[in-house]
Amino acid sequence: MNKEYEILQSSKVSRASGFIAIFLIIFLFFAPWWAGRADIRLLSEIFLYLSLASLWNLLAGYCGLVSVGQQAFVGLGGYLLFALTIFSGFNPFAAILVSGILGALISLPVAFLIFRLRGAYFAIGTWVVAEVFRLSFAQIQSLGGGSGSSLPVGIVKSIASSKAMRESLTYWMILGLTVFILLSVYLILRSRRGIALIAIRDNELASQSLGINILRSKLFVYVVTAGLTTILGGLIFLQKLRISPDAAFNVNDWTAFVIFIVVIGGIGTIEGPIIGVLVFFILRETLADLGSIYLIMLGFVAIFVMIRAPKGIWGFVSSKYNIELFPLSRKLKEIKGE
Amino acid sequence: MDWINSIIQGILVGGLYALFAAGLSLIFGVMRLVNIAHGDLIILSAFLGLTISTSLNLHPFISLIVVIPIMAIFGYVLQRGILNKTLGNDILPPLLVTFGLSIIIQNSLLEIYTADPQKMNAGVIEVASLSLPGGLSIGWYPLIMFVISVLIIGILQFIFYKTALGRAFRATSDDQEIAQLMGLSKNHIFGLAMAISMVVVTIAGIFLGVRTSFDPAAGPSRLIFGFEAVIIGGLGNLWGTLIGGIILGVSQNIGAKINPGWQILAGHIAFIIVLAFRPKGLFHRIDG
Numbered sequence: 001m002n003k004e005y006e007i008l009q010s011s012k013v014s015r016a017s018g019f020i021a022i023f024l025i026i027f028l029f030f031a032p033w034w035a036g037r038a039d040i041r042l043l044s045e046i047f048l049y050l051s052l053a054s055l056w057n058l059l060a061g062y063c064g065l066v067s068v069g070q071q072a073f074v075g076l077g078g079y080l081l082f083a084l085t086i087f088s089g090f091n092p093f094a095a096i097l098v099s100g101i102l103g104a105l106i107s108l109p110v111a112f113l114i115f116r117l118r119g120a121y122f123a124i125g126t127w128v129v130a131e132v133f134r135l136s137f138a139q140i141q142s143l144g145g146g147s148g149s150s151l152p153v154g155i156v157k158s159i160a161s162s163k164a165m166r167e168s169l170t171y172w173m174i175l176g177l178t179v180f181i182l183l184s185v186y187l188i189l190r191s192r193r194g195i196a197l198i199a200i201r202d203n204e205l206a207s208q209s210l211g212i213n214i215l216r217s218k219l220f221v222y223v224v225t226a227g228l229t230t231i232l233g234g235l236i237f238l239q240k241l242r243i244s245p246d247a248a249f250n251v252n253d254w255t256a257f258v259i260f261i262v263v264i265g266g267i268g269t270i271e272g273p274i275i276g277v278l279v280f281f282i283l284r285e286t287l288a289d290l291g292s293i294y295l296i297m298l299g300f301v302a303i304f305v306m307i308r309a310p311k312g313i314w315g316f317v318s319s320k321y322n323i324e325l326f327p328l329s330r331k332l333k334e335i336k337g338e
Numbered sequence: 339m340d341w342i343n344s345i346i347q348g349i350l351v352g353g354l355y356a357l358f359a360a361g362l363s364l365i366f367g368v369m370r371l372v373n374i375a376h377g378d379l380i381i382l383s384a385f386l387g388l389t390i391s392t393s394l395n396l397h398p399f400i401s402l403i404v405v406i407p408i409m410a411i412f413g414y415v416l417q418r419g420i421l422n423k424t425l426g427n428d429i430l431p432p433l434l435v436t437f438g439l440s441i442i443i444q445n446s447l448l449e450i451y452t453a454d455p456q457k458m459n460a461g462v463i464e465v466a467s468l469s470l471p472g473g474l475s476i477g478w479y480p481l482i483m484f485v486i487s488v489l490i491i492g493i494l495q496f497i498f499y500k501t502a503l504g505r506a507f508r509a510t511s512d513d514q515e516i517a518q519l520m521g522l523s524k525n526h527i528f529g530l531a532m533a534i535s536m537v538v539v540t541i542a543g544i545f546l547g548v549r550t551s552f553d554p555a556a557g558p559s560r561l562i563f564g565f566e567a568v569i570i571g572g573l574g575n576l577w578g579t580l581i582g583g584i585i586l587g588v589s590q591n592i593g594a595k596i597n598p599g600w601q602i603l604a605g606h607i608a609f610i611i612v613l614a615f616r617p618k619g620l621f622h623r624i625d626g
Contacts, residue, residue: 066433068374113610116617117569119429120372124565125613128606131562135603146599251558256441263434292445299442303435307423310431 005334017325025179032168040171044239046281047178051232052254053261053273054185055225060259061268062189062197063221064204066119068255069126072110072133073103073226075248077233079137082243085155087142092159093173096234103230104223111222115215127251134249148244156241174235181228186270186326188224193217198328201268252295260302266312270326275314343474344591350480352587353487354549356580357542358564359571360491361535363579366568367498368507368531369425371432375440377561379536382443383409383543384552385451388458398458398548406540413536414529421532422525440557447554455551464548483545488580490538495576497534507531559602566609572619581620585612 031043052070059065080099084090090098114125138146160166188194196217199207208214237243247253257280265276287294309316318324362376373379383405391401416439424431466478498504509517510527518524546552546560563586571582586605593604612620 060430064429066430068437113613116613120374120433121565121569123374123433124372124562125569127558128562128566128609131559132603132606132610135599135606139599139603252441256437259434259437267430292448295445296442296449299438299440299445302438303420303442306431306434306438307420310428 011324011327013323014325014327025175028175029172031175032164032171037164037167040167041239042281044171044174046277047174048232048236049258049261049280050273050277051178051181052229052258053265053277054181054270055229055232056255056258057262057267057270057273058185058188058221059225061262061272062194062201063218064119064201065218065222066123067126068123068251068259069128069130070225070229070258071249071251071254072126072130073107073229074233074236074254075130075133075137075245075250076103076106077230077235078237078240078243078248079143080230081234081237082143082149082151086152092155092238096173096231096238099234100227100231103233104227107223107226110226111219115219115222130249130251134245137248138245144244146245148242148247150242151238159238170235170239174239177228177231177235182270184224184228188221189270189328193220194328197221257298260298262312263302264305264312266314266316266318268311269314269318270328271314271318271324272312276312279313341592341595344595345588346474346476347480348588348591349584350476350484350587351549351591352567352584353484353580354542354545354583355563355567355586356491356583357487357538357545358560359567359579359583360494360576361538361542362561362564363568363574363576364494364498364538365531365535367574368511369528370511371421371425372436373535374433374436374561375443375557376436376539376564377559378440378443378447378557379409379539380543380546380560381552381554381557382447383536383540384458384547385447385456385554387540387544387547388456391458398460398544402540402544405544406537409536409540410533413532413539417529417532418525422528425528444554444557451554453553453555455553456547457551458544458547460548479548483549486541486545490541491576491580494534494538498576503530563605566605569619570609570612572621575619575621578619578621585620 028043031040035043052074056067056070059067059070077096077099080102081092081095084095084098085092088095110129114122114129117125137143143149156166160169189197196207196212199210199212200214200217204214233248237248240247261276261280262273263276264279265274266272283298284294287297290297305312311319358377358380362373365371365373365376386405386408387398387401390396390404391398394401394404396404420435420439421432424435460479463482464477464479467475468478468481469475496504498507506517506522506527509520510522510524514524517527542560563583567579567582567586569582570585571578571580585608589608590601590605593607594601596604
């Protein structure tokens with residue numbers, strides 16, 4: 001009874017979704033030619049939230065590092081963009097890339113501190129760090145202190161002279177970074193390290209006994225996520241052109257909404273944040289006029305989903321139809337048997 | 339003299355921070371739940387106290403007689419209706435559900451009371467002070483607040499270690515299955531723990547609302563102060579939490595003395611120093 005198997009990591013559905021994704025990216029690349037300025041802004045915002053959500057999902061969904069303080073790095077990215085362009089004369093895009101490296105470096109001592117806290121206490125610890133960042137940047141008078149400052153016109157003009165070109169360039173940067181982040185998350189999770197992360201997610205004790213270095217795996221993800229979140233922060237405030245400590249380190253904008261997106265879509269899946277971001281923006285575009293009532297509704301929806309369908313929309317779909325658009329699991333297929 | 343004065347003020351406000359922390363610590367001790375909405379519940383009870391004391395024309399402290407039962411019942415129902423469903427091996431559901439609750443409370447308060455800061459008026463007690471030798475003077479209100487906070491922590495300690503209810507709390511905390519076998523209802527015990535936590539939260543909320551002005555968005559920073567007091571003092575040690583609250587209060591007041599913008603930052607820095615050098619807190623966990 002010798003049987004031979006091959007290991008499959010893709011399916012017809014996943015190959016089809018791969019092709020659709022490529023066409024979609026090409027289609028979105030040409031958006032400045034077919035979409036209006038308001039649409040470009042909306043698309044940029046959707047991509048920024050998709051990126052933030054995918055990174056938070058990698059942290060919380062795969063590493064159990066539930067952070068409610070990712071606004072620390074969003075705000076840091078924004079402030080580094082302003083500081084590097086105003087004080088050091090960097091080109092804005094160069095400043096954003098450099099700030100990514102700085103963000104990753106700064107996340108190391110932060111991790112040294114907050115990795116001492118477990119579970120939910122880790123979550124609040126990340127929040128304290130974000131508050132420390134907010135209060136510290138509010139003390140820097142040359143960046144406007146508590147009331148914030150605007151990006152000088154000269155620096156804005158250095159991106160491109162015409163407004164349309166500037167907005168298109170920023171849009172492409174955001175689109176490119178989103179594709180890069182989604183691809184990185186996917187490739188990290190398919191790699192040897194990703195298998196280790198999934199093992200940690202499923203059973204920390206068992207994975208440790210198989211020789212996985214849990215601390216190193218988690219630290220790797222935390223630092224990569226921090227660096228990329230810092231870059232996203234730079235892009236967010238390059239679009240806004242104005243920064244203040246309260247906007248930069250806002251827990252609602254940069255963490256609560258992101259958590260909502262991931263939970264609704266399906267935590268611990270790559271597809272979840274994509275579904276979640278679509279649901280979030282559909283709700284926002286139709287209900288945002290309601291103001292705080294809208295936020296109360298988001299809260300109730302999040303609680304309802306967490307209790308009734310903790311795997312979110314995508315978790316429900318994939319368990320019902322057994323499909324993965326971005327396949328991580330491996331399937332055995334018999335190719336020759338006697 | 340100014341410095342000594344700030345330190346004394348810091349110690350006294352530390353009692354209030356320990357109250358923020360005590361409710362948080364109790365819940366974590368019994369059911370390993372960290373309630374992200376804890377600070378918002380403090381603010382919610384301050385607003386309830388405000389409404390009841392102004393509409394019934396009661397002194398804020400007397401309004402406690404009405405607000406405490408409301409909040410305790412709310413806590414019990416919240417626990418049995420929602421939070422018990424989230425408890426398990428996974429830490430995500432309770433964390434995210436209480437985070438959702440936090441957003442609901444904040445925005446509901448915003449909808450009802452607007453974003454304007456409010457304050458409760460407790461009359462002469464707020465400004466009366468006690469003169470000490472050496473030109474120091476201590477306000478009666480901060481002093482009473484401190485003494486009552488210490489008293490409440492003493493009562494919680496007593497409940498936890500000397501009563502049948504406390505034994506049930508500790509048993510459920512140690513081993514839920516065995517506690518159930520011994521005839522305890524886990525869901526009921528957790529409900530009672532949340533109700534007691536809400537009693538402490540309400541007292542803290544009224545104290546806060548008389549001491550300073552508050553607005554619907556003031557909750558998260560109270561959660562953070564409470565959390566810092568717990569970690570500085572050491573998990574599972576209520577007297578440690580009191581010391582943690584005092585250290586936090588003193589650091590904030592010293593920070594404010596150096597530069598008003600550094601008040602809150604100085605408290606966070608004290609927390610970070612403790613976390614870096616004594617990650618398990620200054621005091622050890624006490625069991626039994």
